[in-house]
Amino acid sequence: MFNLLNVLFAFIVVGIFLLIARIIKHKIRLFQTLYIPESIIAGAIALLLGTGALGAIAVSLGASPDSYIAGGLFPEEMRTVWSQAPGVFINIVFAALFLGEHIPNPKEIWRKTAPQVAFGQTLAWGQYVLGILVTLLILTPVFGINPIAGALIEIGFEGGHGTAGGMANTLTDLGFAEGGDLALGLATVGIVSGIIFGTVLAHWGRQKGYIQAEPVAVEEGDAQFQETAPTESGRVLAKRSQLMQNFLIDPLSLNFGFTGLAIAIGWIILQVLTLIESATWGRGGLELIGAVPLFPMALIGGIIIQVVMKRLDLDVLIIRRLQERIAGVALDLLVVTALASINLAVLGANIGVFLTLSIVGIAWNVLAFMYLAPRILPIYWFERGVGDMGQSMGVTATGILLIRMVDPENRTGAFESFAYKQLFFEPIVGGGLFTAAAPALIVRFGSIPILFLTAGLLVFWLVFGIINCKRTSKKLQEERATAELQTTA
Template identity: 25%
Template sequence: MEFWNNSYWSSINQIAFLAVVLMISNVIRRKVGFLRKSLLPTAVLAGFIVLFIKVSNILPEGFFQVSFMEVITFHTLAIGFIALALKSLSNQKKASKMVAVESGLVIVGTYVIQAVVGLIITITLTLTFFPNLITGAGMLLPMGFGQGPGPAANMGSVYETNVINPFIGGKAFGLSIASLGFVWACVGGVLYLNYLVKKKKLEVEDELVVTEVVTSHVVEEADEIPLSEAIDKFTVQICLVLIVYFTTFFFMKGFDYIILTGAFGDFGIESMRPLIWGFNFIWATLFALLFKRIFAKLRDMNIMQRRYPNDYMLNRIAGTVFDFMIIASISAINIADLERLWIPFIILTTVGGVVTFIYIRFICKRVYPDYELEATISMFGMLTGTASTGVALLREVDPHFKTPAANNLVLGASSAIAFGFPLLMLVGLAYRSDQLAFITLGIVIVAFFVINIFLLRKRIFKRAVVTT
């Protein structure tokens, strides 16, 4: 076995490279005053440094592989969500099913308003000045902003290879939207945080002050497994996360097998398959919640005497993988993708970004009145970038996840699959013809009003009572 062969070291070297840049970025952020005060997450800074290095062609040819960065982003997103979902914090225990439902509807409501804005813009542009666009291309806005580079690239590729109504450059267009979504999440989110600091609505925590004391009970409570015995406790946490992810893989593989048998026809292969694999983090979260429920039942039946998941250690796993996910996802951006369809792209992403922020700020103020800021910044980060950017921004205002905002991302993403999956199926219909694009627009407009009537039902009912 030739251990000196580069193939043995390629993946490790790239991960080590990200680690080096992350540590350097941490030093830069701490030592440079305006960066420390800017609330720019260290991982985001590291991501843009790696992106600059990649564009500058400084690294040896073949050392940095964008495809491997996409792999890291794909898997760490799911692993981080599993770790958060396995936690049993008190605010998770107290979270009602209605909180999960409302969080899911906030997420789906944002997808829907992005779809409405996207379709209105692309229908208008296609029928006027840009006939090389397609009317259904607006559905790539919720895929790029709401889902991220992977699903946006998958669906853009489907649009591009459509025989009846092909969208030339569809994959690049989807990736471009996802790329600028990161800019909205990182730059826009940070600017908003700095605005709040300037208005004295947010205090910047001094990083030199220890705000959390780690004592023995945090990592070894009375009813938990010991910190170290035949197997290390941290090893157990990693095993639990990987077992859940392994189960998730077999579920997706089974679903994929059914699709490939032709059970859903061409629609299954062209539209459902990319969504099944693109939503790996949602399936992973659902299975993590299922495993947690099974653990609870086993303890109630006295079959399992000790608690295996540890909240503190699972937090550390989530924090670690999210840091690497942020770096990898930003560094995977292809600047060349922004060179095509500039005017539609700029109009679509600008209007989409502004509308997304206004809607999330409006709805979070009413759905999460006790932690409006944390909910707004985390939801905005997730629904313009990915869950990783949402968590990165959240950690600037809630570094120890003391509010339920992080849990809402997890629980919301889980329940969003039930509400949003039928609507996301429309992504596979809108591009097929102008008529289907108009039908899809009508459906998402109706869905938007239905979702928000439910979310604002208490206020609407209260006003109705007062009026009468």
């Protein structure tokens, strides 16, 4: 158990580590060259000084497992706070994404994010196909592992620690008790490898010239959303000043209130869906909504608030720059605590299964990014694709971090495209409905039918993505040619 004072000191330590990380990055040129964020450095420091590294070394040298040093330098209460923090702060990050932004209509959102959706779905369904294949051909015959292991790459890599931990009881109920530990181990490998390979690929992309130093503005076709936090007009500032004349509240507090309201709306949406499920398909024992994470619903809550405030002509009260600061702080806290909470000891007796799934998952994600992203994403493929690759290797925050590495000023609009994609992505995979249902479907129908199902979905999204990319690229070329002719004339 912990109280509010424990929470306070837990985040004071995180803040201190962020300051130390800033000093380290300033002193070590390699970290600057690789564009490693301070939050990753701070999280790595906390990880090395925690249970998995320092504590494990102390125990191996003869310290009692019950001694204080066995937990590293941090008390159990602090580690408990950190372990719960990532699942909390990801909701704040997504709730703030579109507050203060212009919200396009759904048709426009789909037009602008269709390539991103296609690539993300391709990565996810490929994890199922390869996971089930390697389980059928190697893991079950050689190691005798449960066929449900075929779903573990997607649960651990695409779903992350939250999904893996949340599905542990489900896997146990289905007769695969070791599945929860394996999924958590894969999520750990996913985060670490996602950051490592993402950082290396970012360096490679700069050397190859794949990262756009000065992106060209695109108005049509696969156009990006406008840059974040545009300069506000005098009219907007005057109207906001008038509305806030009698407010005895700090603008940052007011905007955090909007963020909190977005999360509350998302929670209500989840509860309504749960009630609908309990009154319909849930009566037969098929419970799926419980596995859907809150943060995509918080994103929807933010969009609802933005649309309502716009119609009430009160949207000037939502200040985009403050929402970015709120999301930025939440993201830094999320990354540090997620890295600090990694359990390095999750291997156990299933090391062969664990290593095989890890290698297959990493290879698929990296190779798909290098060879499929340029063929599915018609513009800024590197900046947009690296976010999906990061998300497909652990947590959504990893994808956001990799986008920040290659496009820190959001000049390509990759961050917004990545975020909008979640509306068409998270409800299904990456902790969504199919992620929750996959183990039960494998048990009920067998691995081969689910292999055919996931392979069909993989082929569909891959073909759609390639055709859509060619069509959009052709349209963009025609528009640019027309613009050049008009300029020449």
